[in-house]
Amino acid sequence: MSPCAHQKQPVAKLCAVGLGLGYFMSLGMAAPAANKPTLPPKVQLPAVKPTPKPALPYVAALPRPVLEAPMVKLSNGAVLILRTDRLAPRVAISLVFKAGASDEDTKNAGWRRLLADAMLRGSLGSDGKAHESRDVRRAAEALGGTVGATVGDDQIEFWAVGNSATQDKLLDLVLQMALHPRLSDADIETTRERLLARLDVETNDVPTQAVNALRNQLYRNPEGEPVAYGLPSNGLESSIKSLAPAQLRRLHAAFFRSDKLVAAITGDVYGPVVKARLEDIEKGVEVNSDDLPLGLPPQIAPPSNERPPLVVKQYPSNAQVPIAWLFAGYPLPAISSDEAPALRVLCVILGEMPRSRLERRLMGVPLIPEDNEVMVFQAATQWTARRWAGELVVFAQTRSGDIEGAKNALLDEVAKMRDGAPTQPELERAKNYLSGAWATEREGLRERAFQTALAPALSGADPKFSDVEWTARIAKVDAEDVRRVAGKYLKNYAMTLIMPED
């Protein structure tokens, strides 16, 4: 079959005639006359162009489906959100406890990581018997799933995924892990050793160092000391070594309480049972101790633009082109701010969506006109939202010799965001990208459960902060909102560079 065969038949014939005549005419010859009537000489054939196939019709997007995520505050203070779908007989459970970096200081930095890891080593059943981590894993397997824990900037999360038919037992299992850990001295010492070993590795890890350095500059109190998100997430060697087992047990009792819990269950959920199970959690008793955090919001002073960039040196490499990274971090307000959606859109326009401003400005074209080589290999933004404060990081990867040019271009694009509102098509593209990416990121039950629990944990148990309301809030952002928040927040920044050793 010929390559043109999928074209509609009349088009194919026209192509064949056109090609045939064109070929002979190009040689200055008449078309062969054999057995065919010749064309009258005065007839001028129009230039034959392939008839374009009709373009596919454009179609409008469908209405956005209404997503239900009822939120209820239980009598013991816990918040429960259910997001139901019946795609598969599976559920994901996310138990988010509000224990954040703002509950750490330089003396006890890393206690949340140490505690969570130690909790995974074993838990106590209601009969008082200890179950090893392996037994817990196997119990989860028997319920068709897996369990685990994560530590974030504002929370410690215990999670489980498994079959919906046994979701009551799965919830019991993950509650047992979170509320009744064994926390023996041996558990804590083993975990401490491993965490200290991990810190050793981190000191040699350039990206971790760069992130820590940037956060360390952004989150300092008025006295200039790092606080909350400015502390290294896995703690300091001195703080990890100083955390006593008894202190960790008190921290567990203080933070793993029902009134610090936001639970989200997604998938094939049976609401009455999970609600009853969570209502059964005892509120716990208030723990008062001098070595416990006060639970106050951190006092954070904005960074000074006068401070020189902090430089992290990379180990020598054999790379033929010396590469450098540049990170500029701008402090943002808490995620509960009414300005958060506009800031999110700003971030997307500047450097997150395909064909963002940074991509168009910096990638694929030389910054210096006479230099034909591509100067910037990667340029993008990253938005981090948190309970008390967030940041917008603008970054670029470039040749080390071009770092100054890249920095100026990045700062220039940031200035343009401050100086003018985005165009309407640009704004719409950003909002469409955000609403699409929001859904795609939540395709998996586990991620959906986590995001559903995290949103009210960071912003408060107000339905307007529900995760499913986020895209509606994005939809309301206009161009002037974006310009206004850019002018307000893209002023003070901290900068970190990763440079080659030489």
Next chain:
Amino acid sequence: MRPFSRVSLFGCSLILLSATMASSRAAAPDMASFKPAPLFDKTNLKVKPLPNGLRGIVRTATGSGVVCVQVWVKAGARYESENNSGVSRLLAEAGLNGSKNYPRRAEAGGTLRGGVRESLETIGGDVKTFTSRDATFLSVTIAAQYLPQALRALSDAVLRPDLSNESVAEARQDVAGEQSRRENDALDSSLDIAYRLAFEKHPYRKPAGGTAHSIETVTAALARSFHQTHFIGPNISVVVVGDAQVDVANKLITEFFADALTAVPDKTNISPESAPPPFKSLARRFASRNKVVTLGFRSPGIANPTEVVATDILLSHWKEGEAAQLRSVLLGASRDEDLDEKPNEKDNGATKVEAPALGFDVDYLTQRDPGLLTVTLVVNPEARSGDAIGLVMDEIEKVQREGLSGEALARAKQSLTRQYIEQSDTVSGQAGALGFYDMIGDYNFAVEYLDRIGHITSDDVKRVAQKYLSRTAYVQVVAEPLPAARPKIPGTPLEGGSGSITASIPVPLKVPLRAPWLKP
């Protein structure tokens, strides 16, 4: 006590614990009245054939806010020749790069923009493509409101790809690079070599995505020709799963795929190679830290569904879950690690016992024709790989002799059920299962899979082990690490630099031509 018994006891204690808690809560609701969602709910699964032979398969479930669209085409190594090996993979790449209604264009500085992939990513879509030996798919997972955009874009990529010389050259570069990396990876390359050894004539002997060399020889004309004959209605299934209405999805499928060609698909007879090959072995050196030994046994095709599921259960018995049989045999029975630890990392001052293997995998992909069941062993280069191979052969022999015990069969079924449900708990997972089985047989196989697991007996497992896992007829690929003082390889990028490519040198090793554990 065997590991499984511990699981059972602990499972019982959990149930008892739950019962105690329930009794203390007067009239607390229980799960008795709960009916779990069926995995592939037939009432929400509709199949609509179009006049051109294309099949639309729509599975709806509300609540997730997301849909997955996958366009599957019967195009892969099975339908390719040595002359155009890899063309299916190349066509998928070219289609996503640019098509008639989503053209690729050069911007200032020469950067290429546009195309189907970029169009879908601009609205937050997660775009993927994959080619197996039986089929190629293009997939996007996307917010439910963008279903029309997804179907429009993927229909253009599949039916109207830009197959100009320039576009094919661009795709060729991408795909050849990908294949080249695969050929230099000890694990991936060993699997491809195992297939090459295991099949005399059947097209499964070619790698699913072609070789770096074969891709380089696929011209635009060859690509257009293959597209004309294979990317046609009767060879295509369009699968939509997620937060969508059936009638809306079907209307859109009809609208965008109606002009797929109605040509009769190529009926070239491809005879399955059911007979397992006599023992063959090949060794190669790779730039890897450890030795990799891959054993390949003939395995059932989809025409024998009971054998397929019995083989899946055998796999599950050997490798899935904490109590997997080969895990304890090959990696050591006693482990007490944290949730995030990897096998064989334990060394807390206790006496470290060298396990026979550092890692292992057992893989079996159900294919249209009989394929390969592979056992991959990663062993210390200083250790004797024969020990690990011998242990695997002993396990095979045990199943051939005894089948699986009641406990082992129940555990394997439970693990397989869990794994299958887990793979299908997303819209892309379900679309993948429906499309995959529709390409090699019928989408109903996905729907009925859990029921089929329930019907498999120990004798079924024993039979497949006896029929396929021969000790005398299989292939073996040994991937040895390069010697410590690595020779300079011409054309190899700087060692250790970012993005460096490791090189493979086909150096035959002195390996016995018959398996050492064969009884005389």
